Amino acid sequence: MKILTACANGSGTSLMLMRTVKKTMEKMGYQITQADHTSISEAKGIARNYDVVFTSIPFIKMFDEVKKRGGEVIGIKNVISAKEVEDKINESDIPTKFKKN
Amino acid sequence: MLRYFLENHLINISTEHPQNWEDAIRVSGEIMKSNNLVTDKYVDQVIADVKKYGPYIVIVPGVAMPHSQADSSGVLGTGIGLTIFPEAVSFDKDDSEKDAQLFFMLAAKDNKQHMENIANLSNMLMEDGLIEDLRKVKSLEDYHQVMDKYELSTEESR
Numbered sequence: 001m002k003i004l005t006a007c008a009n010g011s012g013t014s015l016m017l018m019r020t021v022k023k024t025m026e027k028m029g030y031q032i033t034q035a036d037h038t039s040i041s042e043a044k045g046i047a048r049n050y051d052v053v054f055t056s057i058p059f060i061k062m063f064d065e066v067k068k069r070g071g072e073v074i075g076i077k078n079v080i081s082a083k084e085v086e087d088k089i090n091e092s093d094i095p096t097k098f099k100k101n
Numbered sequence: 102m103l104r105y106f107l108e109n110h111l112i113n114i115s116t117e118h119p120q121n122w123e124d125a126i127r128v129s130g131e132i133m134k135s136n137n138l139v140t141d142k143y144v145d146q147v148i149a150d151v152k153k154y155g156p157y158i159v160i161v162p163g164v165a166m167p168h169s170q171a172d173s174s175g176v177l178g179t180g181i182g183l184t185i186f187p188e189a190v191s192f193d194k195d196d197s198e199k200d201a202q203l204f205f206m207l208a209a210k211d212n213k214q215h216m217e218n219i220a221n222l223s224n225m226l227m228e229d230g231l232i233e234d235l236r237k238v239k240s241l242e243d244y245h246q247v248m249d250k251y252e253l254s255t256e257e258s259r
Binding site: 078 | 150153154155157158160161166168169170171207209215216219220222223226227
C-alpha cells in the first residue's frame with residue numbers, strides 16, 4: 001500500500017504523521033510499500049499516485065476531489081496517536097480493500 | 102531528546118506569560134535566533150501560516166510545533182527549540198484543545214537531520230505522562246528532574 005501524509009508545509013506535522021501511520025499500519029499487518037509526506041498544495045497533484053492520504057483534520061476538505069474519485073482520505077486529529085490512527089483505519093474501507101500480510 | 106534541548110542551549114523556560122499566541126511564537130523564535138537557526142523572516146512566516154491555515158501547529162492539546170516552509174530563506178540551520186510558558190496560550194478561544202504551553206519550534210535546513218529530530222521528538226511526546234510533567238516545569242531544576250525521570254526510557258539523539 002502506498003500512503004501519503006499531508007500538512008500545510010509538508011515538513012513538520014506531515015512527517016510526524018507519516019511515522020505514526022507507517023508504524024501503526026505495519027503493526028496492524030499491512031504492507032507499506034511507499035510512504036511520503038508533503039504539503040497540501042503538492043499533495044493535491046500527486047494524491048492519485050497513492051492508495052491512502054492521511055492529513056490533519058483542518059485540511060481534509062482540500063481532498064474532496066480525491067474522495068470523489070474513490071480515493072481513501074483519512075483525517076487525523078492527534079498526529080502522534082497510534083490509537084486514533086488504528087481506529088480511523090478500522091472505520092474506513094481499508095480493511096475491506098487491502099489485505100493484511 | 103530532553104538532553105538535546107539542554108546540551109544545545111535550545112531550551113527557554115519563560116517566566117512571563119505572552120500576550121497572545123503571536124507573541125508566544127515570537128518568544129519561541131528567540132532561542133532559535135540566538136542559536137543562529139532562523140531569522141525574524143522565518144518567525145514572521147510561521148505567524149503568517151497560522152493566520153492563513155489556522156492553529157494546525159498545535160499537534161496535541163498543550164503542544165505547539167511552530168514551523169514554516171523548510172526552504173525558507175529565513176532558515177539558517179537545523180534544530181528544534183523548546184520554549185515552556187507558565188500557562189497555556191490560547192489559539193482559538195472556542196477550542197481549548199488548541200491551547201498550547203510547550204512550543205517546539207522547528208528549523209529544517211538539512212533534511213536527514215530534520216527527519217531524525219522529528220523522529221526523536223515524536224518518540225519523546227509519546228512517552229506517557231511526559232507532556233504533563235513538562236507543562237509543570239518552572240525552572241531548570243524542574244527540567245532536570247523531568248529529564249532524570251525519563252532518561253532511561255527516552256532515546257537519545259545527537
